[in-house]
Amino acid sequence: MKELVERIKKDGNVLSDGVLKVDRFITHQVDPVLMAQMGQRFAEVFAAKKVTKVVTIESSGIAPAFSTAQILKVPMIYARKSKSLTMDEELLTSEVYSFTKQVTNTVSISHKFLNADDRVLIVDDFLANGQAAKGLIELCQQAGAEVVGIGIVIEKSFQGGRQLLDETGIPVVSLARISALKEGKIAFNEADA
Amino acid sequence: MKELVERIKKDGNVLSDGVLKVDRFITHQVDPVLMAQMGQRFAEVFAAKKVTKVVTIESSGIAPAFSTAQILKVPMIYARKSKSLTMDEELLTSEVYSFTKQVTNTVSISHKFLNADDRVLIVDDFLANGQAAKGLIELCQQAGAEVVGIGIVIEKSFQGGRQLLDETGIPVVSLARISALKEGKIAFNEADA
Numbered sequence: 001m002k003e004l005v006e007r008i009k010k011d012g013n014v015l016s017d018g019v020l021k022v023d024r025f026i027t028h029q030v031d032p033v034l035m036a037q038m039g040q041r042f043a044e045v046f047a048a049k050k051v052t053k054v055v056t057i058e059s060s061g062i063a064p065a066f067s068t069a070q071i072l073k074v075p076m077i078y079a080r081k082s083k084s085l086t087m088d089e090e091l092l093t094s095e096v097y098s099f100t101k102q103v104t105n106t107v108s109i110s111h112k113f114l115n116a117d118d119r120v121l122i123v124d125d126f127l128a129n130g131q132a133a134k135g136l137i138e139l140c141q142q143a144g145a146e147v148v149g150i151g152i153v154i155e156k157s158f159q160g161g162r163q164l165l166d167e168t169g170i171p172v173v174s175l176a177r178i179s180a181l182k183e184g185k186i187a188f189n190e191a192d193a
Numbered sequence: 194m195k196e197l198v199e200r201i202k203k204d205g206n207v208l209s210d211g212v213l214k215v216d217r218f219i220t221h222q223v224d225p226v227l228m229a230q231m232g233q234r235f236a237e238v239f240a241a242k243k244v245t246k247v248v249t250i251e252s253s254g255i256a257p258a259f260s261t262a263q264i265l266k267v268p269m270i271y272a273r274k275s276k277s278l279t280m281d282e283e284l285l286t287s288e289v290y291s292f293t294k295q296v297t298n299t300v301s302i303s304h305k306f307l308n309a310d311d312r313v314l315i316v317d318d319f320l321a322n323g324q325a326a327k328g329l330i331e332l333c334q335q336a337g338a339e340v341v342g343i344g345i346v347i348e349k350s351f352q353g354g355r356q357l358l359d360e361t362g363i364p365v366v367s368l369a370r371i372s373a374l375k376e377g378k379i380a381f382n383e384a385d386a
Contacts, residue, residue, distance in 0.1 A: 029270045029306045032263040058252035059271065066256050070225040077222045078252065082294065101275065113222045 001041055001175040004153070005192050007034060008176055014184045018156070026125055026153065027060040038175055039067025042123060042151040045173050046072075049148040051121040053077055053114065055140065057096070057107055057132050064153050065123040072121070077113050079136060081105040092142045096135035107132075109139050116144035127152040127174060130161025137168065154178065157189055194234055194368040197346070198385050200227060201369055207377045211349070219318055219346065220253040231368055232260025235316060235344040238366050239265075242341040244314040246270055246307065248333065250289070250300055250325050257346050258316040265314070270306050272329060274298040285335045289328035300325075302332050309337035320345040320367060323354030330361065347371065350382055 011024040025031040042064070051072055056065035057079040069076035081096075082105075090111040097104045114120070120140045124132055133150055140147050147170050155162055155174035158181075165172045177189035187193075204217040218224040235257075247269040249258035255271050262269035274289075275298075284301040291298060307313070313333045317325055326343055333340050340363050348355055348367035351374075358365045370382035380386075 023303060024306075028273065028303060029268050030259060030262070031268060032259060033266065035259070036263060059255060059273075062252060062255045063259050063269075066223060066225060066228070066259060069223070070229060073226065075222050075224060076256075080221065080252075110216060110221060113217075 001038065001192075003034060003037055004176045005188060007031075008154070008178075008186060012186060014181050014186060017183070018159070018181050020154065020156070020178065020181055020186065022125075022154065026063070030063045035063050035067045036070075038064055038153060039069075039071050041175060042068040042121070042173070043071035046121050046149040046151065046171075049121065050119050051148060052118045053145075054121050054123055055079065055109070055114075055136055056123050057081070057136060060125045061123060061132075064125055064151075068121065068123050068151065075113075077109055079107040079109050079139060081107055092139040094135040094138040094142075097129070097131045107135050107139070109143075111143060114140060114143035114145045118143070118145035119148045120145050121149045121151060122147060123151045123153075125153045127155040127161040127165070127172075128159045130159075130164035133161065133165055137170070149173065151175075156181070194231065194385075196227060196230055197369045198381060200224075201347070201371075201379060205379060207374050207379060210376070211352070211374050213347065213349070213371065213374055213379065215318075215347065219256070223256045228256050228260045229263075231257055231346060232262075232264050234368060235261040235314070235366070236264035239314050239342040239344065239364075242314065243312050244341060245310070245312045246338075247314050247316055248272065248302070248307075248329055249316050250274070250329060253318045254316060254325075257318055257344075261314065261316050261344065268306075270302055272300040272302050272332060274300055285332040287328040287331040287335075290322070290324045300328050300332070302336075304336060307333060307336035307338045311336070311338035312341045313338050314342045314344060315340060316344045316346075318346045320348040320354040320358070320365075321352045323352075323357035326354065326358055330363070342366065344368075349374070
């Protein structure tokens with residue numbers, strides 16, 4: 001997606017080899033105009049999939065997932081990383097290792113929000129080693145729901161996540177694919193650059 | 194706001210005295226249509242305030258803050274509760290006690306996103322004891338930014354938060370005001386009911 005790639009070139013920072021910082025428009029400060037464009041794109045790409053729910057994980061997945069759900073006019077569910085006082089019901093849970101925070105979180109969704117009739121679109125801001133998306137797929141499978149697509153804002157194609165997800169057979173669409181983050185430079189997949 | 198009050202009556206649950214659960218449409222599963230209506234309302238109410246940034250706190254504040262920022266066409270910033278590997282810069286920080294999670298978090302915003310020219314609208318999902326909003330006001334003040342309004346989705350008027358915020362002189366608008374949560378029943382402020 002041209003607008004996103006241009007924005008990454010302008011406002012993205014390579015913090016260290018392999019780590020891209022996009023806190024100026026996605027992960028801390030959010031540009032609502034760009035976010036709406038990305039939601040529109042995911043909604044178009046997965047239009048034929050009859051999506052009933054958009055699922056993501058807190059916190060940085062919420063804005064792109066919400067934008068997509070707005071266009072698709074379906075509920076958005078964000079998996080929680082910590083148990084709230086108000087989560088008292090049967091939970092779907094899985095273990096997710098966070099690449100940027102270097103901790104393992106138990107993520108959960110209340111079972112009542114997903115069932116065997118659901119056709120889920122997973123949306124997340126980053127695809128690195130694929131652990132977050134894998135955890136969300138597991139949550140959906142526990143409920144018997146079908147994951148019909150995975151929409152990723154930024155894919156770090158040089159890490160193992162894309163391959164891991166491709167092996168599931170679920171269609172994956174990434175709006176920007178980065179082939180390398182080295183010595184302060186961002187290299188995009190040729191088709192995206 | 195009529196649509197919100199009706200939805201709370203239909204889908205809200207009193208978990209225990211003083212605790213309201215709205216995970217079916219706000220805090221876990223999000224209804225994008227209702228959320229857009231709430232963002233529209235906040236944008237209208239604070240239209241004259243020349244807002245330059247919408248500020249909230251992860252995670253359940255993100256959807257209503259984002260919806261508001263979409264209409265106002267300004268960036269939305271969400272304060273973080275934990276330090277990310279990619280947060281390497283000068284931070285504005287304050288201490289916030291969470292009523293529902295019963296923990297104290299250090300919340301932070303990168304200083305580069307707020308400055309003395311900013312006119313900030315704070316948006317959050319709940320106002321209970323006011324600690325989250327107070328923490329966000331402090332972050333803005335550290336940057337020299339002016340907080341021109343506070344938009345709250347659900348105010349628990351029987352707790353101390355509203356009074357605490359009114360004492361700051363900043364205009365507070367709550368879309369639903371709840372006067373009591375007792376014995377499984379939700380009582381609304383007369384003007385909202």
